[in-house]
Amino acid sequence: MSKPTLAIVGATGAVGSVMRDVISRRDDVWGEIKLVASPRSAGKQLPIRGKNVTVEALSESVFEGVDVAQFDLPDEVSAQWAPIAAAAGAIVIDKSGAFRMDPQVPLVVPEANPEAVRDRPKGIISNANCTTLALIPTLTALNKAFGLQSMSVASYQAASGSGQAGLESLYDQTQAVSGNRSVGTKAGDVADAVGVDGSEVFGAPLAFNVVPKVGGWRDGGWTSEELKVRNESRKILGLPDLKVASTCVRVPVAIGHSQAVHATFASKVDADAARKVLADAPGVTVVDDPQAGQFPMPIDAVGTDDTYVGRIRTSVDFENSLEFFVVGDNLLKGAALNSAQIAELLLPEFA
């Protein structure tokens, strides 16, 4: 039996690049791998599994013979091309927001709902948002053990959540303020130092700042990102009545999304019981020895596959509740890694 053919569509972007790394270092389960991108990148040579592969232009014919297509494209491009790839016979794993809340498209995190990959009437499987993905492995384990009822989440999201442009802008802005040993001490002086460019990617300067805006504006003053945390968590966990309060904030970090969580459960819970459950949770590493300086942070999580949870505390004033702090690499578990894991769930179909 030959190994299935994989296409990586959007192979030249920030996440596409991480996807090539992820595929290259995981078990070599794929046969041919096609790299696909926009026509202007066609002909480029990009490395995967130690060899250079020529990038092909996105077209209907490129999907002929493709078993699984990894899509990392803007929402509107995915919305157009995922059905085309699916019609050509590929199972599409889509990282965009285009299909996540479609009831006919499963939204899959392998630690939470791996069985959902089988029910895909449109031939499309969605990969969740990077912020939601950092939370799900921890929430899945705690929900199974204690019954999650509600949560209040505040995020600390990295510049790379806005792609390569976000990362470059953070580096540019950091250089612009560096050496100025009073910047950030007067209203407007950071904006003056980083210039108007600093506002373009994030909606405001990010160096020496936090920006309470991630994604676009929605009704009621919500951002798209805040609604994703709520709606996607509900769908993935299979908890349509889960109560969620969410505030999403961009911080001057390169890679690694962090989240402070207050969660309430149906049954009695304390920090020790939670730590025991989380110690055995797939995709989760507990980093929780504060006295020894051990707690999760983006600069430690970056470039690693797991999600990290620590600062686990029994709530003082709320019954059946916990506080904790979660960190995950937004380009790995938050994007490429989770998609690669979804694709691997499909392998038995080709055996």
Next chain:
Amino acid sequence: MSKPTLAIVGATGAVGSVMRDVISRRDDVWGEIKLVASPRSAGKQLPIRGKNVTVEALSESVFEGVDVAQFDLPDEVSAQWAPIAAAAGAIVIDKSGAFRMDPQVPLVVPEANPEAVRDRPKGIISNANCTTLALIPTLTALNKAFGLQSMSVASYQAASGSGQAGLESLYDQTQAVSGNRSVGTKAGDVADAVGVDGSEVFGAPLAFNVVPKVGGWRDGGWTSEELKVRNESRKILGLPDLKVASTCVRVPVAIGHSQAVHATFASKVDADAARKVLADAPGVTVVDDPQAGQFPMPIDAVGTDDTYVGRIRTSVDFENSLEFFVVGDNLLKGAALNSAQIAELLLPEFA
């Protein structure tokens, strides 16, 4: 009637310096102003109200004839010297954590409980923690209107919360990572770039990172800062049963503490009603026009007296609840300004 005499004790520190600025630009209500610091700073000339004043060494005799003494000292130094100053006849306004939870010491935020200054059996009035202080003006107004019952708070706290050493360390660390356009993309590379010094002030590197540790460790995995937000809010608001969940996180910002708040009230509330109440709240500026790019951020709040609230949303899933984002200058309303305002509440006693 002569104007009362003021002593600024700890006049050479980060907050002491801001206090001299604050006193210099507010109404000139004080008679003589003494600047007091440790013996090693005695004899130094420091400016206040446009004139240089010679710093005196902290001693019992320095408080002779002093009506009000502003203390900005470490907890243990305040614990020792505040009673000495009070015994010498000065009313002590103490910014340390030494007396805040003492039932015989009022903890005062002028917007919340100005009348509490009068009941001070020890002659000491406490100034609240900087994180709590950014919240109180908003919480006071919302509590009066809707009856605050519980809140979940996640903080985004500036480096200057660790004093001048914190600010200098952030500038040092920023210079150390600047120009390295891949730093923060591999586990440990930020720590390598900033070196061990980066961990000394904050317990971990702060550049390109968030550190979920502010203050010292307490039982149950809590930090002192997280317990302050809970305990001080309860005392100032006069809500001994207020339920509080709090996670405090240091972020790479120079000055300005931000907080994401989920709050639940006794009566019906929505974002519009909250905005109306907050528009009239003393010490609060509403910055809440997201479509126009208007929301509160530290780089705009720094150097200004008000606290700022925005991103006000009616909770989707929680009854009688709001989400909002609060920002305040941790050295002004979070420290020197609030203390100066407390001192001004005492003026009628000297009229």
